[in-house]
Amino acid sequence: MAAETSRSFGKKRARDEESVLDKGDADGTLGLENNLTLSDTLIALQMMRAQFPNIEKVAMQPFILRSQLYSSVNDRTQVDRDLESLKEEKVLRLFKLNTGQDDHAIMFLDDYLKQVALAVKRLEIKNQQDIEVFEWFKKYVIETKLDVSIDHQELCSLLSCGGEVKDKHVTLLISAGLLNRQLIDPNMYWFTIPNIGSILKGLSQGRKELLSFLNRRKFKEMLLAPLEKKQLRFSPLDMRFHLRDLIGSGHLKTVQTPTGLLVRVSKD
Amino acid sequence: MWKAVKDREAGFLLPSSFATRIRSHRVASLDLSNHKEIVSPHNGAINSLQVDLTEERYLLSGSSDGSAAVYDIQHATDYERGLIAKHKSLFVVDKQHNHGHRYAISTAVWYPVDTGLFITGSFDHYIKVWDTNTTQVVMDFKMPGKVYRTAMSSIATTHMLIAAGSTDVQVRLCDIASGAFTHTLSGHRDGVMSLEWSTSSEWILVTGGCDGAIRFWDIRRAGCFRVLDQARSQLGRRPLAESTSKKGSVTGQSSSAKSMVSQRRIPLGNETKQLRALHKSQHLPRGPVVQRLHPGLSSTHNRAVAHYGAVTGLRATGDGMYLLSSGSDSRLRLWDVDSGYNTLVNFEAMRLQPTKALQLAVTQDSSLVFVPCLSTVKAYDVQSGMTFRTFCGHYELVNCCCLSSQDQELYTGSNDRQILVWSPASPVIAEVEEGKGGWVSVADQDNWSD
Numbered sequence: 001m002a003a004e005t006s007r008s009f010g011k012k013r014a015r016d017e018e019s020v021l022d023k024g025d026a027d028g029t030l031g032l033e034n035n036l037t038l039s040d041t042l043i044a045l046q047m048m049r050a051q052f053p054n055i056e057k058v059a060m061q062p063f064i065l066r067s068q069l070y071s072s073v074n075d076r077t078q079v080d081r082d083l084e085s086l087k088e089e090k091v092l093r094l095f096k097l098n099t100g101q102d103d104h105a106i107m108f109l110d111d112y113l114k115q116v117a118l119a120v121k122r123l124e125i126k127n128q129q130d131i132e133v134f135e136w137f138k139k140y141v142i143e144t145k146l147d148v149s150i151d152h153q154e155l156c157s158l159l160s161c162g163g164e165v166k167d168k169h170v171t172l173l174i175s176a177g178l179l180n181r182q183l184i185d186p187n188m189y190w191f192t193i194p195n196i197g198s199i200l201k202g203l204s205q206g207r208k209e210l211l212s213f214l215n216r217r218k219f220k221e222m223l224l225a226p227l228e229k230k231q232l233r234f235s236p237l238d239m240r241f242h243l244r245d246l247i248g249s250g251h252l253k254t255v256q257t258p259t260g261l262l263v264r265v266s267k268d
Numbered sequence: 269m270w271k272a273v274k275d276r277e278a279g280f281l282l283p284s285s286f287a288t289r290i291r292s293h294r295v296a297s298l299d300l301s302n303h304k305e306i307v308s309p310h311n312g313a314i315n316s317l318q319v320d321l322t323e324e325r326y327l328l329s330g331s332s333d334g335s336a337a338v339y340d341i342q343h344a345t346d347y348e349r350g351l352i353a354k355h356k357s358l359f360v361v362d363k364q365h366n367h368g369h370r371y372a373i374s375t376a377v378w379y380p381v382d383t384g385l386f387i388t389g390s391f392d393h394y395i396k397v398w399d400t401n402t403t404q405v406v407m408d409f410k411m412p413g414k415v416y417r418t419a420m421s422s423i424a425t426t427h428m429l430i431a432a433g434s435t436d437v438q439v440r441l442c443d444i445a446s447g448a449f450t451h452t453l454s455g456h457r458d459g460v461m462s463l464e465w466s467t468s469s470e471w472i473l474v475t476g477g478c479d480g481a482i483r484f485w486d487i488r489r490a491g492c493f494r495v496l497d498q499a500r501s502q503l504g505r506r507p508l509a510e511s512t513s514k515k516g517s518v519t520g521q522s523s524s525a526k527s528m529v530s531q532r533r534i535p536l537g538n539e540t541k542q543l544r545a546l547h548k549s550q551h552l553p554r555g556p557v558v559q560r561l562h563p564g565l566s567s568t569h570n571r572a573v574a575h576y577g578a579v580t581g582l583r584a585t586g587d588g589m590y591l592l593s594s595g596s597d598s599r600l601r602l603w604d605v606d607s608g609y610n611t612l613v614n615f616e617a618m619r620l621q622p623t624k625a626l627q628l629a630v631t632q633d634s635s636l637v638f639v640p641c642l643s644t645v646k647a648y649d650v651q652s653g654m655t656f657r658t659f660c661g662h663y664e665l666v667n668c669c670c671l672s673s674q675d676q677e678l679y680t681g682s683n684d685r686q687i688l689v690w691s692p693a694s695p696v697i698a699e700v701e702e703g704k705g706g707w708v709s710v711a712d713q714d715n716w717s718d
Contacts, residue, residue: 076614077653081503084612101597102576147499151571184479188571250619 041082044072045092049108053238058198059118061111066094066104068241071248087146095193096148099204100249104148107193113138119176119194133169136162137178150179152187199236206235206242211251214265221264224254269293288633294676294692295631298647300661301691304344306679307356310335312372314681316627317670320378321422324674326358328386329681330376334369335362336388338400341672341679341689359403367405369394374415374625380422385444387430389415395432397444407447412436413459416625419473421465429487431473433460439475441487453485455492455566461625462581466605468588476579481572482593482603491565494608496593497572498601502609574610575599581626585634590650592630592637596622600639602650615639615653618646627668629678638678640666645680645690661688 045064052062066083073079083106086092093112097103107115120134140158141150152170159165173179177194209232214220228239235242243263246252253266272289275281281289308314312333319341320326327339337357344353361368369390379385379397385406389395391414397407413435420430429441429450439460441451456477466472466484473485484494575595583592584605591603600615618641620626629638636647636656645659645666664683671678678690 070614075652076616077612080612080614084501084503096576102599185571250616 041069041073041079042086042091044069045106045108048072048244049111051240053236053241055199055236057236058195060195060199061107061115063095063105063107063111063193063196065097065241065245065248066102066106067246067248068244069106069248071244090143090146093142093146093191094148096190097200099200105193105196112193113142115194116178119178123172123176130169130172132163133159133165133172134176134178137173147191149182149188149190152189155179155189202235202237203242203245206232206237207246207251209234210239210242210246211265214252214263221255221262223257223259224261224263227263291632291673291676292635295636296656297693298657298659298676298678298690299693300659301677301689301694303351303694304341304353304677304689304691305348305355306339306341306687306689307354308685308687309337309357309360310685313664313667313683313685314687315373315624315667316375316377317668317679317681317687318377319670319672319679320383321380322382324672326378326383327670327679327687328376328378329687330373330388331681331685332372333362334371334373334390335360336373336376336386336398337361338386339687341675341677361398361403365403367396367408369396375418377418377420379428380420380424387418387420389418389432391415393434395430395442397430407444409440409442409447409449411440412438416459416461417463419463419465421470423467424465424470426470431463431465431475433463433475433477435459437477439463439473439485441473451487453487453492455483455485456481458578461578462593464582464584464591466588467584467586468605474582474584474591476574476582476593478578479573480575480577480579480595482574482579482582482591483566484608489562489565491562493565495566495570495572496574496591496603496608496610498574498610499572500609501612502604502607503612574601574603577622580620580622580624581628581639583628583630583637585630585650586632587634590634592628592650594620594626594628594639596620598622600637600648613651613653615648616655621665624665624667627670629669629671631671632673638669638671640669640680640682642666643682645669645678659690661690662686 048064048068049062069079070076083094087094090109092106092108095105095107097105116138120131124131136159140161141155144158145154155170156165159169174181177192179189180192182188182190214222228243230239232239232242243252247254250266252263255262255264269290272281272286276283276286308329310329310331310333312331314329314331316330318328320328325340325342327341328336330336337360339355339357341355345356346354348354363370369388369392371391373388373390375389377387379387384400385397386400387395387397393411393414395409395411395415395418396405398404399406411432411434415432415434417433418430420428428444430444432440432442437454437456437458439453439456440449443450456475456479458478460475460477462476464474466474471487473487474482475485476482482496483492485492574593575597577596579593579595581594589605591605592600593603594600598618598620600618602611602613603609604611618639620641626640630636630650634650637650638645638647643662643665647656647659648654649656662680662682662684666680666682669678669680676692679687680690681687
């Protein structure tokens with residue numbers, strides 16, 4: 001909680017956010033139904049960050065998918081614009097994921113730096129040379145390049161502010177999981193979240209499982225309340241995460257019924 | 269509506285806003301027409317539809333079975349039961365024609381000045397210019413790849429160039445007056461799937477490629493002067509302007525639209541010693557040579573992409589201020605043409621077909637955009653991105669839609685070989701009776717009391 005307050009702007013806002021977050025945690029038990037839509041992007045982000053499931057096997061900092069944000073806030077254009085301005089203010093960072101056509105993950109900058117530090121520590125144990133490149137990366141590249149991708153020229157020129165850059169420095173960055181080569185263009189790299197591989201696999205498997213579960217039902221729909229309590233077998237992420245993601249990307253839609261929200265597979 | 273007429277008469281309402289109001293009312297009430305039908309002679313998917321620009325009377329359609337047909341959409345060829353007007357094709361040119369196309373026709377456009385000529389482009393690598401009255405091929409151009417799109421500028425007064433995009437990376441401009449290729453525009457790294465001439469200048473061409481880039485070309489100069497980048501965005505209608513430079517950030521991306529390739533990126537924490545060291549040890553492992561360019565031109569090495577995937581459709585708004593682009597990443601983006609920035613308007617979740625080029629339509633006052641989404645057509649509000657209406661009527665994927673601004677009718681063509689007409693709610697026809705020239709509605713007949 002202290003981390004959140006230090007990040008917010010001004011005392012009044014900090015108080016508001018704290019109260020919302022406390023309520024948010026309590027609401028976690030009440031369910032998705034009551035807090036499916038919110039009005040502010042940052043509040044939605046922080047609430048979803050607080051609700052990120054705790055995965056035992058992998059030490060993973062919370063991240064939020066863009067489609068989850070779309071399902072939580074009414075106006076999508078406003079979400080896009082807020083994300084853009086938050087990105088410019090260096091509160092959070094966007095990453096393009098390889099699990100779908102337009103999947104993006106949003107991570108708060110502090111969480112990302114923590115994740116990078118974990119990855120660097122793991123690599124440090126294995127070999128001691130050339131680790132200064134991570135310092136350069138953190139100091140020069142992350143601070144200045146706010147996009148999801150970077151090209152080779154720019155990467156080298158930014159890293160060389162720290163010292164002399166060689167090929168093996170870039171290779172080290174890739175093996176640590178901080179950068180990934182683009183398939184269509186060998187000179188461009190995507191920024192990636194280190195150690196996210198198994199979770200992404202769980203993400204796509206969980207999506208498939210949830211969609212196939214609903215498709216197998218007679219009318220391809222189910223009430224939200226009992227659906228939320230189900231456990232997914234193939235995904236370490238919880239049901240609420242997947243529901244928000246699929247509703248936001250348009251695969252599922254919610255219908256209001258007298259007995260509560262109903263989740264239905266969307267036809268087109 | 270009568271109150272609006274009285275207001276216009278009294279001077280409270282401007283005639284132009286009266287007309288806009290009527291038009292937007294009509295567009296808002298669009299639905300599958302119950303009084304008009306187009307009988308399509310095609311045996312393949314309809315790939316392209318266009319209403320002629322001079323009188324908005326003739327509809328030209330191009331289809332996957334190599335046939336192109338023209339329909340008169342204002343006068344029906346016959347009436348079914350006096351109520352439904354059936355519009356049959358006036359003529360069809362297909363594979364049986366001795367100079368017809370051999371494979372699918374991907375694009376069919378009218379000559380913008382009059383309906384005496386039309387141009388078809390096909391997957392058999394040919395672009396043919398036809399004379400409408402004699403249905404003969406007047407000229408043809410052989411392209412190096414399958415032709416995806418052709419376009420002619422509707423505001424051109426000094427040239428009659430056909431811009432053609434094909435699977436080849438170069439965009440070619442064909443001249444009808446001379447019968448030769450006048451320009452070859454290189455810059456794209458993959459085929460060019462969508463093309464559009466600017467609505468504000470007869471010299472500016474916008475092309476969208478399968479590599480995801482959208483480039484602006486001024487055909488009077490060599491090279492493109494702008495590449496749209498989805499990462500550079502503005503919030504709202506005017507650009508973010510100088511905020512990036514205020515933070516002193518590194519990126520050489522200046523906020524001016526005509527950006528030049530930065531020669532060297534000045535790093536943060538700039539110290540002269542460091543700079544000198546930078547210059548000395550500047551042997552970067554790999555990388556393209558920094559090119560010297562003419563001012564105002566964008567490098568061919570500019571890798572900015574507008575979409576993650578191919579750009580499947582482009583449409584400029586009538587006032588020339590915005591450009592809409594649809595991509596195979598199922599996103600529709602709105603670009604501010606003046607600044608070249610992404611306006612970040614989010615058009616709600618849609619699934620667009622990724623492999624084929626789409627034809628979008630925009631209303632005349634640029635308030636609504638019609639997008640073919642799988643087997644429906646969705647109308648979105650351009651500035652806010654909210655879904656306005658969804659038109660479900662086709663049985664299979666919709667490829668093209670065309671809005672006739674005079675009649676406010678929407679024509680859509682799809683893979684199910686049908687052209688559907690969507691028209692505003694028509695007044696209820698009370699009765700019909702058999703008259704001298706066939707069925708005629710009673711409302712049209714004279715009814716004098718003697």
